[in-house]
Amino acid sequence: MEIIGFSAAILTTAAFLPQVYKTWKTKDVSGLSLPMLIMFFVGVFLWLVYGFYKESPSMIFANAITVVSAFFLMYFKIIYSKK
Amino acid sequence: MEIIGFSAAILTTAAFLPQVYKTWKTKDVSGLSLPMLIMFFVGVFLWLVYGFYKESPSMIFANAITVVSAFFLMYFKIIYSKK
Known part of the structure; x- marks a missing residue:
């Protein structure tokens, strides 16, 4: 049954990583909310x-x-918001 | 220790719901990827x-x-993309 957990882990993690990559590349953090990121x-x-x-x-x-x-997204939000 | 799980549940769920609400109100699904939503x-x-x-x-x-x-986000993506 641990295979179900790992399948879940790979799918939900893989669905989240493009957001991190996109934010890193575009430096566009306007759509991100800092309180939400912290939560x-x-x-x-x-x-x-x-x-x-x-x-x-x-x-x-x-x-x-x-x-x-999530830490990187918070970090990007803070450093890119200053510009 | 179950209190830690419930605290985690409330925080991560609460951080996700504004996205659903925003998509529902704005009908702007351009930033959402259907393959990612399905994953x-x-x-x-x-x-x-x-x-x-x-x-x-x-x-x-x-x-x-x-x-x-997540089901609603997929649904919004499909119906609002057609316009």
């Missing part, structure tokens, strides 16, 4: 903690990648 | 199945809401 970052961090508690390899894998991606 | 929808559906397997109330709660939201 999302904290939420994904808590999912990561919960994944360790549930001893779920697929949750740890997915949320470790997503927490880093 | 995301299938991925979240698999997380829901995995949540049942892990007997995790917070995963079931979060993914049940998100799978419905």
Whole structure:
């Protein structure tokens, strides 16, 4: 059954990465909301903690990648908004 | 420890809902990619199945809401793209 978790992890992570790439390339952060990014970052961090508690390899894998991606989006929002 | 899962569920779900609302109000789906939405929808559906397997109330709660939201985004993308 862990294969279902990993399939889920790959699909939802892969659907999120193009957003990070697009923001990095275009530097267009006008459509991104900082409070929402912060909520999302904290939420994904808590999912990561919960994944360790549930001893779920697929949750740890997915949320470790997503927490880093969410951090970059927050970072882009802050640095590109200043211009 | 389930409180951590529920905190995570509320934060990540709340960060996603404004996107659904914005798309519904503006009917602007130009920034949304249908293949990505389909991947995301299938991925979240698999997380829901995995949540049942892990007997995790917070995963079931979060993914049940998100799978419905993702379905609406796919639906909006299809109907508003035709115009």
